[in-house]
Amino acid sequence: MGFRRPDGRVGTRNYIGVISTVNCSASTVRAIAERFKGDALRDYPTIDGVVAFTHKGGCGSRYGSREIHMLQRTLAGIARHPNVAAYIFVGLGCEVNQIQDLVSSQGLESDAPPLLVIQDEGGLLETVEAGTRAVASLLPRAASYRREVVPASELVVALQCGGSDSWSGVTGNPALGRAVDLLVAQGGTAALGETTEVYGAEHMLTRRASSPEVAEKLLQRIRWWEDYTARNGFEIDNNPAPGNKAGGLTTIYEKSLGAVAKGGSTPLNGVFEYAEPITARGFVHVDSPGYDPISVTGQVASGCNLVVFTTGRGSCFGCKPAPSIKVATNSALYNKMKNDMDVNAGQVLEGSSLDEVGAEIFDLMLAVASGEKSKSEKHGIGEEEFNPWILGAVL
């Protein structure tokens, strides 16, 4: 069950977004969202909350640059996200990421979102008041959306792994791959991310590409990453983190072979840039770094309405506006972090089959999409983890 939006897409949650154009308006954005905590929404039980989307970027960059455009695409992806019923933007005024450019470059004029500019409103307090009124004016429309029965094909699931260990490629990731195959069989969509964790295993994806163009787009992104890391004096093999190595992973090749298993076995139907709207169905890829919060932010901004996150070392990740399901790759972790883990894929080492755990993950996808709260949602996690990829130098 989900919330059907005017554009036909289906949300799994019903949030209102207060979105910052620049770090300089972030405190104001938090203060506006704060006004809707506690009992403030008691008359609107169908609204899941008012979420502050703040970040550290938006200025110190080149006006009109690709970098600013990518941030605008990310913010627009949240604004237009199927889990966001309505939104406002809040800017300072003098920043490089101009609020009017954001709206026009992303084609958001028809949403007619309230646009608040601190330098025009006359300061922090004045903008918090105006923003609170603006959000209040959106409540009736947001509340008018109701959960309705929708097919599983409306799910767009972000696939992610974080804090991987040597079990990730044996239990959690292939089990998630089975769930993805079930989802795709129903007409749904699942998006891999973390291009730096596909590196070295890209042949396993290109040979499944539904067309030469899709394969070539993936290889183009891989080449971009090789160039980008070289220009910055890195290697992609610098990716495995200390925790990965403590968990038994040696190189990016080993990590990647396990990571791509999340994608199941169906054809690769599309490759999208960071926060670019996903327009294909089935199994796709969204270009993004391996750093989890940045990668998931891109997948969600591309339209994913649910996240499934496997972990061997442990995590308490969430990423609003999408709910996140966390899958432990081993029972020791599952038992240790029971309050954070939704599924124990360590069962595979104790007699369960990958198909059984895959079916369990798929069932939980449907349940959480239909409103059941995941562990991280129960804890209210997911604002800090909004982490747009800030590309390029800061001036």
Added chain:
Amino acid sequence: MGFRRPDGRVGTRNYIGVISTVNCSASTVRAIAERFKGDALRDYPTIDGVVAFTHKGGCGSRYGSREIHMLQRTLAGIARHPNVAAYIFVGLGCEVNQIQDLVSSQGLESDAPPLLVIQDEGGLLETVEAGTRAVASLLPRAASYRREVVPASELVVALQCGGSDSWSGVTGNPALGRAVDLLVAQGGTAALGETTEVYGAEHMLTRRASSPEVAEKLLQRIRWWEDYTARNGFEIDNNPAPGNKAGGLTTIYEKSLGAVAKGGSTPLNGVFEYAEPITARGFVHVDSPGYDPISVTGQVASGCNLVVFTTGRGSCFGCKPAPSIKVATNSALYNKMKNDMDVNAGQVLEGSSLDEVGAEIFDLMLAVASGEKSKSEKHGIGEEEFNPWILGAVL
């Protein structure tokens, strides 16, 4: 008046810091700090608050890299900041910015700070409980510090301009320069930042350098910036933001000539890297981008215990743990954003002298350093603006 710390430095505020090693522990850090809001500190009136220092970095980088080292230096600069009486670090566990590396690379062992690792504690809730206990255990020590009379020479003031206009170089910045001359005459320290806004006016600083080495260090940083922006396809002249141009500034050269006026007229006694501890007295420079929150975060991490921020377009900036005084460059702005502006340098256009406004700024520096709340402090601003410079590519 200020809080004298064991290392002899003097704080203008008395905070406890809860510091995140990585974005993946940021929600946990916020939840710990949240426990000390409201009435929780009523028995500790000498403690100004428990501050969550969260950020978007800490992983997706190369283990042992210069980039991670710079983040560690920034976090250590907050931990050891004279306005921070005590602190704890909170990490996830698997991140590139390993909590033990942070402590050992920055020589923090002697502080014996509580180190909480989510993957060791067993999850979010468990870490919030442990972190709350850890902070509670620090309260008596933090509360034992008392404001005492100290000379003005203990002030280390971050000089910043943001949302500059064509009046910035005529009123706000030179008035702040007069205040800096008064401060330096008392033996105090003032740190310029924003190297990209010194660009084109660096000769005005090098000719004041107290030694050829100091001048050469500034020129080295300028050359680094030329190389860094070229490698990333930028020019430093991309710096003026849309609001600067709407405010009448044309190029970085014009902006810079106004910007360096904040530094007054005394010799340049030192040039420091981002978040590198300031070890000279008098007028110094801290290398940082022009983007205000990133620049001030570096200045504060270098040890600045007060910020003075001039603005022509308007701002509601704050940057904990240091209080920020905001100076309007024109009366129209001052009147429009009265709740955010502390000083009106627009008076210079209405008959006051730069010396008079400079003296007013200097007096307010002393008052705020001694405990008077600045406008942004009254509004509780300054956590979102903690914005460490994340250098290099994200993997």
